[in-house]
Amino acid sequence: MKKIIVVGAGFAGLNAILELEKRFRKNLEVSLTLVDREDYHLFTPNLYEVATAEEEFTSVAQVKSSVVLPLSQIIGRKRIVFIKGELTELDSQARKLKVGIRTLEYDYLILALGDRPDFSRVEGAQEYALTLSGLPGALRIRNALEFAVQAASHEVQRGTLRVVVVGGGYVAVKFAGELKSFLDILSWKYGYPRERLEIMIAESSDRLVTGLGKDFGRQVLERLTALGVRTEFHHHAVKFDHHFVEFLNGERMSYDVLVWSLGTAASSLPGPMVLPKTLAGRLEVDEYLKVKQAANIFAAGNMAQVLDRHGQPVPRSAAVAAEQGRYVAQALTCLMQNQKPRAYSLGFYAVTLRVGGKWGVLQTRRWLLAGYFAYWADLYFHFRHYWRLLGFGPAVRYVFREKEIFSRND
Ligand SMILES: Cc1cc2nc3c(=O)[nH]c(=O)nc-3n(C[C@H](O)[C@H](O)[C@H](O)COP(=O)(O)OP(=O)(O)OC[C@H]3O[C@@H](n4cnc5c(N)ncnc54)[C@H](O)[C@@H]3O)c2cc1C
Incomplete structure (x- = not known):
């Protein structure tokens, strides 16, 4: 044997x-x-949705079910022994x-x-920054955002509430794009002025999503700017403390919620x-x-x-x-x-990214497409993954559920 x-x-x-x-x-x-x-497969591409799904619209159980695929369902009666x-x-x-x-x-x-x-790159990263690397992390971010807006709404003299995302890779831009509508909802829920909520990406290089082409980064930047996300290039974070991010150029920036999306x-x-x-x-x-x-x-x-x-x-x-x-x-x-x-x-290689609502970018080796169609292409890739793991019927159900749950705050 x-x-x-x-x-x-x-x-x-x-x-x-x-x-x-x-x-x-x-x-x-x-x-x-x-x-x-774990006894489940974690569908990481949707974790940013978990971190930005408002509880009034989507329960924790619902968001969990869209990223957690039980292994018992995938393995079924196949001749595979699973050991947790x-x-x-x-x-x-x-x-x-x-x-x-x-x-x-x-x-x-x-x-x-x-x-x-890899927290080793920035002093204080492990202590002060939140990450999207797993389900608990995504839920922690969601709670931290809600708590920050709620607390700020009770303060009489409050300056801008700032969410800083360190690193401009694809996880960061997906999250920052979706954050916009989440913060809109929180500002309405807690009566906090929307214009005093700021989302900022700090990126050390001169473009976003550096692993992909320049045009890809430019499309994403235009989309984020249109959504009101501020991007600071040449901002190489070196230290975090309770309230500030320190950059290599000596600048110090205050934050209310700090999200780590680096290496x-x-x-x-x-x-x-x-x-x-x-x-x-x-x-x-x-x-x-x-x-x-x-x-x-x-x-x-x-x-x-x-x-x-x-x-x-x-x-x-x-x-x-x-x-x-x-x-x-x-x-x-x-x-x-x-x-x-x-x-x-x-x-065959295609990368798709959703950035805020029903908008995405699709890049293959030869071409690049941005907009509504790329959003559907991204959804199709999700479907194909579910299909391989679960079979056609359950995959259709998963992808419809995903679309239904996560469109609620778009
Ligand atoms: C927030 C987030 C968003 C992302 N979005 C996208 C996206 O939109 N598109 C995209 O293409 N990619 C995305 N990625 C990247 C993608 O998730 C990874 O490239 C992919 O998961 C890598 O697959 P893997 O099989 O190598 O590892 P994983 O999928 O991470 O699987 C590793 C498995 O190993 C298990 N494991 C680890 N250590 C141990 C141990 N010691 N003992 C037992 N089990 C262990 C874990 O529980 C896990 O199940 C994203 C990643 C993150 C974190």
Whole structure:
């Protein structure tokens, strides 16, 4: 019996295990195990909606249901064993994992643990900034915003209430765009003057969403400006305290709510092993996404440093992680059958971003589209993801629910 274990039920891990299940469904000589510390798959692209969904319109249970996909529903009756627990130790020599109190043995291992916010870049980040990196974080932001507006409405002499978002990547711009309508609602709810609510993005470079093209950044900037979001370029944050953000240029800016949306580092891998990693802790992999210098271990998604043919890192996104998960399953199947897999290369690539209501930007390798159509393209990509995990019927229900819930404050 060959034991395959996939750790991480995110975009890469889930796609890997589902693809393996398809390939080995009838092969009882292969066992498939999925490990995750949560018993659900978190649909991160909608987390910004959770952080900006007003309680009067949308209950916590409703917003949760739009980002949390129970693994029991995804796995159903498939021949996959799910183990809920934290990977606490990996011994690549002995081919053993520790998950909670259990020790699991594997023949082949796929690591897909994703990444986490890297607070090491700015002093005080961990203490003072809120992040969108998970469901609790998104709910904390939503509560902090509501509390700040409510408290400000009781103050007689109150200056501008400022929400500062540090970092101008795609998570930040999605959040800032959606924040506008959330703050409109809060200002109406608590009778706080709308003109005294400010949203500001502080970005260290000279454009937004630097990982994508210049035109992409320009479209997003125009949209945010039209929504009333202020963007400060060349503002490299170096320190946070209770009330202020300090920038490299010496400027100090007060904030009421501070949201961190800067760099990430790979999830850490505990245990007695030395796997080759980049500075951000991402595992170095070869052209088959096999971890270098490690027998029978593959890595996919944000925890792997995957390079394209020109030696450049491929983008880190949900769609790319999912594609890598499916690829790894194919490569592993070939290796198990003593065949040579094709090398990994990034397939059709499209990035979509929603920025405030029913407006989005869509970029493929060749073209760029901004506006209402791109919003629908984004919704379609969500649908396709749900479809792969849950099947057609539930995917239609999920995407309709998502549209219904999150359109309420648009
Ligand atoms: C707020 C936010 C918004 C985003 N929006 C978009 C977007 O609109 N479009 C887009 O393309 N991308 C978006 N992304 C990026 C996208 O989420 C990632 O690129 C994608 O999740 C990477 O997939 P992954 O499988 O590598 O990791 P993940 O999806 O993060 O999955 C990792 C899994 O590993 C589990 N895990 C981690 N450590 C352990 C451990 N020690 N033991 C057991 N289990 C563990 C976690 O619970 C998780 O289930 C967003 C990210 C965030 C945070």
